[in-house]
Amino acid sequence: MKSLPATFTTRAALQAGVHPRDLYHWRDDGEVIELSRGVFRHADAPEPSLPELLAVGMRAPEAIVCCVSAAVAHGLTDEMEPAVQIAVSSARSAPRIVYPPTSVFRFDAETFEVGLSQVEAAPGEFVRIYDPA
Incomplete structure (x- = not known):
């Protein structure tokens, strides 16, 4: 293990x-x-700072955290999001994730990775996310 x-x-x-x-x-x-x-x-690993994003990022590594979820992760809002919001390329199929609740948006394949960044969801573990801009 x-x-x-x-x-x-x-x-x-x-x-x-x-x-x-x-x-x-x-x-x-x-x-x-x-x-x-x-x-x-x-169980003995350090507590993740963004456990929902970590779980979704592991389930859908090609997806990018977007919209309100990205704003929350960047500290730009204190809005309580009902679901983790992720973007996938229009050229790919959308992942089906029940838990944590997830909303999937389809973004144009040509601009899908524009503004791509990373956020540390747990010590040493990163998730793809759109930058604040």
Whole structure:
């Protein structure tokens, strides 16, 4: 288990040779915490500052945090968002994420990565996000 990063997916665990039975045993024993379906974090890892963004970023690594979610992460608003807002390229299919609640916007493929930045969602773990401008 220690060979896996602080936050990892089921796929990463399987590729590291972890049997699914062991992964769910770790979850049931509290050794790992399930942030979202198929996204786990070591229980002894430092607390993430943006756990919802971290979970969504792991589930949809090609997506970019946008709109109100980006404004909240950049400290530009104190609005309570009902769902994590992410953008995907119009050339890709939209991810289906139930938890944390997620709203998906489709942005033009040609300008999709304009203004792209990163935010540290947990120590040493970054999520793609649009910059404040």
